[in-house]
Amino acid sequence: MFVDEVVIEVKGGDGGNGMTSFRREKFVAAGGPSGGDGGHGGNIIFTVDEGINTLLDFRERKFYQAEAGENGGSKNMHGKDGEDLLITVPPGTTVTDTKTGKVIADLVEDGQRVVIAEGGRGGRGNTRFKSSTRQAPKFSENGEPGQERKVKLELKLLADVGLVGYPSVGKSTIISKVSAAKPKIGAYHFTTLKPNLGVVKVGNYSSFVMADIPGLIEGAHSGVGLGDDFLRHIERTRVIIHVLDISGMEGRDPLDDFRRINDELRKFNEKLMERPQIIAANKMDLSQAEENLENLREVLEKEGYEVYPISAITGQGIDELIQRTDVLVKETPDFFEEDDEEEEVIIRGPQPGEDDDLFDIVEEGGIYRVIGDEIKRKVAMADLSTDDGLYHFLRMLKKLGVNDALRESGIKEGNTVNIEGLEFEYSE
Structure with missing residues (x-):
C-alpha cells in the first residue's frame, strides 16, 4: 500500500520541575536555598531514511511524544534532560503545520534532520531566585510544557522522469517494459491508483528512476478525479514524458489531449513547463496511428517538441525513447539546488510562541x-x-x-x- 499524505500530532517532552529545598548541614543553623533546575524535555526530530518509501507507518500511530526532563533535586542537582524522539520519514516528505498552513520542512536528502516540536525547558530551582532582598525563596518553577503541533506529512516522489497523460494511454505498460516495476495493468480508466516507481537501466553504467503518475483529467489541478493528490509528484521530476494514445481509439484527438494535460500542469505549477518534455506517441500497432502521428508531428515539432512513435505492447521505439530520456536526465540539473558547503544537519523549526502575540x-x-x-x-x-x-x-x-x-x-x-x-x- 502506498500512503502519500497523513496528519499526525507531535509533542515535545515537558521540562522537569525545579526543586524547592534548603541546605540542612551539620553546624549550619540556617542553610540557604539548594533546589536544582529541572531537565529540558526532549525534541521531536524528523530524520530522512532513504530505505523508506511510504508514510504507511503513520496510519497506525497518530501521536508522538518525546521524553520529559527529570525534576531537579536537592543540593543543586540538575535533572536529566529528556531523550529526543527521532522519527524516520522517506525522502521527498514535506511537513506542514496544519494550524498556520506554513511548510516547516522539505526533507529531501538521506540523513537530513529537522526539529518539528521543541521540548520544554526545565523549571528553575529556588536557588535561582535568590537575591540580595530575597535570601530564602520558598518557591521554584515548574517545567515548561513541550511544544504541541498537528502536522501534515506529504510524500512527493523523488524520480528523475515522470510519465504523464490521460488514463489508459499506456503509462503502466511502458514502465513495466523498461524497468522491474510490475504495476497493475488493465483496459479501464484509473487502473493506477498510486504512483509506481521503476529503475531504468541504460547500458552497463547508466540508470534513472521513472515514476508512472496516475492518469490526469481536466480539473486535476483543483482536485477533480485523482487530482492534485498525484500532481505533486511531478514537481520532483527533471524530465517529463508525455504519453499519448496516438491511435485515438477512444474517440479523442491526441493533440487535444496533449493541450489539455499541459494546461493542467501549467495551472498546478507554472514552472513545470520549464522542464524538458518529450512526446511518446503510444499504440503505434493500432489502426489510424500512422495518420494521427503525421498530424501530431506537423504541429508539435514546429513548437520544439521531440515526438517518439512507440508501442508499449510490441516494444517498437522504446529503446530510442529511453536513450534520449537518459541524455536529457544527465543534461538537466536537479530541481533542488544544494549547497555543498552546508554542514548543518539539524534544521531547527519555529520556536514556541515566535508567531504568537504574548496574550x-x-x-x-x-x-x-x-x-x-x-x-x-x-x-x-x-x-x-x-x-x-x-x-x-x-x-x-x-x-x-x-x-x-x-x-x-x-x-x-x-x-x-x-x-x-x-x-x-x-x-x-
Missing part, C-alpha cells in the same frame, strides 16, 4: 479572559502552591503588561479575571 484579552459576560500560547506556558510553569510563588507569578504578569492591558480593556474593581483557567477577583 489577548477577551471579555465574555463580565469575565475577562487572558489567553494565548505564551501566557499559557507561563501559567503552566508557575508554582502557585506557596505565597512566594503566587507573588512571583503576579509580578511576572505585571511585567508582561497584563495589568495595563486589563485596565485598557475597561476592567472594574471586583470583576473576574480568568488566565488560562486560573480565576481571581480583580483588584487594584
